[in-house]
Amino acid sequence: MTILDEAPPATGRERPVPPTRRSLKPSKRRSVTAWLFLAPSLAVLAAFMVYPMIQAAYLSMTDYNLIRAAEWVGLDNYVELFQDASFWNAFWNTVLYAVVVTPITVVLALALAIFLDRQFVGRAFVRTAIFLPFIVSLGIIAIAWAFLMDPNIGLVTYWLSQVGVVSSQGILSDPNWAMPAVMFVGVWKNVGFYMVIYLAGLQSIPQELREAARLDGAGAWQRFRHVTLPLLSNQTMLVSVMALIATLQAFDQIYVMTHGGPYFKTETLVMLIYREGFQELRFGYGAAISWVLLLFVFLLSMIQYGFFQRRQVRF
């Protein structure tokens, strides 16, 4: 930067000198500047995140369908929710999805990161290939997966039938196979992103620590268990929290591949919010489901955070 002796007038972002002719104290002036920098973002966040979030709490206590005025019903939506079989179905589907997909994704991401931390020919290609699904649209690529799993012309269906795994209705219409199929696509999509975070973590581990353990006679597993893994606990926390939140919000591949079917076997909470809110136009009821989702995400994140906080290692 060169010397800038002429700041544009009336921007409210004055130069810090000279102090003599300023009416505001430097600390005041800094505050004004900072708030001016923050103002556009805070306005957008307040109008389109904070306000709708609070509004969602209000709507969840009304009966509202966009056309007639919202009618106050108190906690009726929540009472109905807890007696609604389709809510519990979606809730347990979401839990099942999260409980299966989160650990598989995290463990696989770590395994791939350790594998790809080694040197070999074509490593850059493999890294890119694993990361690529994260970059592409699940809304689009799920169309490809749906075709690959088509009962008549699907390549994956055909390959599976060649090795003796046969499903007469096709994978996505089979109540036993639809959920594993969307879970598989969910893992496939995100594992590369978490792998990159683990790779960055592995690169920050001082090599001396592992070398020292090696000289002390620790085997590969021991070095992993007692050196690498504890030093990656920050990454594990970040990846677990992010993966869990992402799985609780699963939507895209479910919408494209199964639409929540067959027999609501793959309907998750977000899918249910979409169906109740935007297809049945029950906005109040949909908002109530949203708030249950929010509290659920918040609670689980706190538990996870508390769990990892006690196990954190610094170096």
Add this chain to the structure above:
Amino acid sequence: MATTIEKIPVTIHRDRPPRRRGPSYMSTKSIWTWVTAIAGIVIALGMLLPIIWMVFTAFKPESDIVSFPPTLWPRELTIEHFVNVWDRIPFARLYVNTIVFAGSVTIISLFLDSMAAYALARIDFRGRGFVLVLILLLLMLPFQVTLIPLYDFLNSLGLTNTLPGMIIPRMTNAFGIFFLRQFFLSLPKDLEEAARVDGASEWRIYWGVIMPLARPALLTLGLFHFQYNWNDLLWPLIMSSDVASATLPAGLSLFMGQHVVEYGLLMAGSLLALLPVIVFFLLIQRSFVAGIATTGLK
């Protein structure tokens, strides 16, 4: 065994080849390297299967796609799907919408995010802690919670089914602010102090000193914003009930099973829809890894 001579380059350049070139076990080492490389390629091809399949299918004639048994490799090649996709579905419209939506969200939010992040990272002011806590809370908020009231709100403003209605709520992003703040914190104070002594305004420091230094982080966040919005399905699906404002993922998924039974056509369209994000990623790949490694994401 590893000698001290070998250990020196290992500790300095962890990513460069001169690692363990010990002649003593060269042969077993190289076998392992080959096994690793082959395993890596197999994993990579497995991950890329739907994309590879998409590429081949897009070039297959329709009769080949539906013939049994299905094959990965095309029996004949054709480019008719790439020609037809433009008039059989309103593909150009979807494409332009997606570019406008993802492009403007990316540019505007990089700008607003970085301004907010600058204030949070580089200016000491009263209320900073409060704003930071607010940002962190919003980070955890599932966007689906705001979906219904947000739609209702934009509907009352007459902004549903329009591109501005889709863009405006995305103009800033709690994650982006947090991500850039972490990066800005890691920059040295010296340059900025020098500019401040010279009498530069905060705006000049932000735009002239900090932003050029933040290139890798901005490119990384730019990729995140671009791919997230380019790929987003739920938000455009809700905001656009007609093709005039629909984006590619929402548009193509609507065409799946409804208007189009021609798989080749849909795959050609899907492939073209994926291309910009893949190209963007390949272009900034280097900055991307640096961006991840130097910010809060590690």
